[in-house]
Amino acid sequence: MATLEEAKARLAAASQRFHDTEIKWQPSLWDSSDFGLQPQGNDLFGNIFSNIFGTRPLSPPAPRIFSQRDAPRALRACFDVLYALGSRSTDANETLAYAAAMDAVSTELDFIAERRLLSRTKEYAPFTAAFKSAAKTLKEAKAKADELAQNLGLAADVLTAFSKIIAVV
Amino acid sequence: MKYFGLVICLACLAGCAGLPEAEKASQLGDAITATGKLVRDSIASNRTNAIRNGEEVQASNLLRSKEIRPSPSEVAMASRANVQQVAGSPEAIGDARAAFEKAKAQQLAAKQAGLAFTLADAPTSQINGLQNSAQMQAAKALEGYGDALKKAIDEGTIEKLEQASVKLGDAASNVVTAASPLSAPIAGPALKVGSRIAGFLMGNAYANEIQAIIVARNNDVVAVVKLLKEDMALVADSVKRQADFFEIQRKANLQLIGQDPNVTRLQLYNEYYTARKEAGTMRATAVAAAKYAEVLDALVEAHAAVAAADPNSELFLKRFVVLADDLAALIKAAKKEA
Numbered sequence: 044m045a046t047l048e049e050a051k052a053r054l055a056a057a058s059q060r061f062h063d064t065e066i067k068w069q070p071s072l073w074d075s076s077d078f079g080l081q082p083q084g085n086d087l088f089g090n091i092f093s094n095i096f097g098t099r100p101l102s103p104p105a106p107r108i109f110s111q112r113d114a115p116r117a118l119r120a121c122f123d124v125l126y127a128l129g130s131r132s133t134d135a136n137e138t139l140a141y142a143a144a145m146d147a148v149s150t151e152l153d154f155i156a157e158r159r160l161l162s163r164t165k166e167y168a169p170f171t172a173a174f175k176s177a178a179k180t181l182k183e184a185k186a187k188a189d190e191l192a193q194n195l196g197l198a199a200d201v202l203t204a205f206s207k208i209i210a211v212v
Numbered sequence: 213m214k215y216f217g218l219v220i221c222l223a224c225l226a227g228c229a230g231l232p233e234a235e236k237a238s239q240l241g242d243a244i245t246a247t248g249k250l251v252r253d254s255i256a257s258n259r260t261n262a263i264r265n266g267e268e269v270q271a272s273n274l275l276r277s278k279e280i281r282p283s284p285s286e287v288a289m290a291s292r293a294n295v296q297q298v299a300g301s302p303e304a305i306g307d308a309r310a311a312f313e314k315a316k317a318q319q320l321a322a323k324q325a326g327l328a329f330t331l332a333d334a335p336t337s338q339i340n341g342l343q344n345s346a347q348m349q350a351a352k353a354l355e356g357y358g359d360a361l362k363k364a365i366d367e368g369t370i371e372k373l374e375q376a377s378v379k380l381g382d383a384a385s386n387v388v389t390a391a392s393p394l395s396a397p398i399a400g401p402a403l404k405v406g407s408r409i410a411g412f413l414m415g416n417a418y419a420n421e422i423q424a425i426i427v428a429r430n431n432d433v434v435a436v437v438k439l440l441k442e443d444m445a446l447v448a449d450s451v452k453r454q455a456d457f458f459e460i461q462r463k464a465n466l467q468l469i470g471q472d473p474n475v476t477r478l479q480l481y482n483e484y485y486t487a488r489k490e491a492g493t494m495r496a497t498a499v500a501a502a503k504y505a506e507v508l509d510a511l512v513e514a515h516a517a518v519a520a521a522d523p524n525s526e527l528f529l530k531r532f533v534v535l536a537d538d539l540a541a542l543i544k545a546a547k548k549e550a
Contacts, residue, residue, distance in 0.1 A: 119449070122456070126459075129459075129460035132463075133467075134467070135464055135470075138463055138467055139464040145457050150336075150337040152449075152453065153337045153338055156446040156447075160347060161346075167346035167347065171349050174356065174436075175353045177429050181357070181361055181364045182360050182364075184418065184425075185360070185364045185369060188372075188373055188418045189369065189372070191373060192369075193376070195379070196379060196380075199376065202380065203383045206383065206387040209391050
């Protein structure tokens with residue numbers, strides 16, 4: 044297993060590649076200074092990432108450690124670690140820092156999910172149209188059957204009236 | 213014997229098509245309703261949870277502003293240092309000055325950062341743009357289809373057609389009876405049988421039309437469920453993360469409240485109890501959203517059961533009995549005439 048320093052170095056490089064090559068959709072949310080998480084003797088993010096590397100190994104070292112498929116998994120693992128740390132924290136400021144980091148990671152994950160979900164319009168379109176068309180056909184068939192039954196009833200009423208006239212005549 | 217063949221033919225005719233059983237139709241209706249509700253509710257939860265989480269973050273900002281204000285002892289020391297009325301050692305004056313500077317810095321920080329809270333909506337992370345997304349449109353179209361299907365499958369339509377046809381046959385029979393009393397014994401039952409067969413044919417045509425639509429859409433249901441399963445997994449995960457975030461953020465706020473020496477144990481206990489309930493409510497939305505696979509699988513199963521064209525056996529028996537009665541009357545009349 045990699046040492047903590049090696050793990051942190053790998054993560055920094057991978058994270059850089061992740062932002063440089065894979066997701067250029069918005070400014071990075073990984074800047075710890077945004078969340079009041081600057082290292083102050085206790086390297087919070089270092090610990091978090093070492094937890095990820097220690098317990099949840101990512102893809103083997105390769106030029107593209109974070110692919111778009113792996114990125115959400117890595118972020119999700121990071122979120123889980125932050126949640127676990129937040130659950131155990133006994134200090135308000137530390138808990139707040141974990142919560143802020145959780146929201147940051149969640150924002151990244153939601154953004155990736157959003158891109159994926161909103162790009163599926165073409166895939167859904169034929170089914171949406173088919174169900175709308177089927178609903179229309181069903182409504183028309185039902186209306187036609189109701190109308191036919193109503194017309195038959197009217198015809199029967201006419202014939203009944205006619206038979207009464209014949210009987211009298 | 214010659215009538216026996218006719219009976220068999222008509223029985224086959226009567227049973228050759230039918231709408232699905234009421235129970236299966238009802239299950240399909242429930243499954244489609246549950247699917248639409250799941251998609252709508254999960255997307256709505258994602259939005260409302262983000263707003264609720266934002267409220268906790270804003271509350272946290274407010275609580276922190278109180279936390280970083282100088283303590284009463286610091287204010288007293290700073291005040292003494294400021295008016296230069298401290299009678300004591302130079303170290304004591306130095307401490308007082310340091311406390312004063314600290315208090316000033318803290319007050320500035322409180323103004324600049326801690327008090328920057330808002331009472332307006334400030335949602336935290338969520339998946340944006342889903343209200344009018346393709347997923348939502350598909351779920352709505354599916355619901356519309358299910359609604360139309362439920363109404364079309366209703367046995368009342370076929371019964372109405374058959375009854376109207378029989379009523380017409382009866383009316384025609386009355387006309388014949390009135391016009392030609394001699395032919396009435398045979399013509400009456402014959403017209404009745406004819407009108408009932410006509411009613412069955414119309415009912416069968418209607419059932420066939422509905423069944424054809426259901427069968428044609430079955431593969432679409434399977435495909436759209438596959439897409440929704442993949443997509444709802446992302447939405448459900450987002451809702452779960454929101455519940456996790458709420459738990460931690462609410463806990464942090466409780467810790468901040470707990471730091472205030474003026475807060476009693478009872479107040480803290482009540483705050484904990486409220487927070488616990490709120491976390492439970494938020495968690496319930498995540499649990500509901502996580503049922504997506506179960507609900508979507510039920511939809512595929514229910515639609516496939518209806519598309520399997522398993523006709524309603526009860527309806528078939530009912531049809532057979534009334535047709536057999538009418539034929540028996542016709543045969544009896546024919547024998548009498550013979």
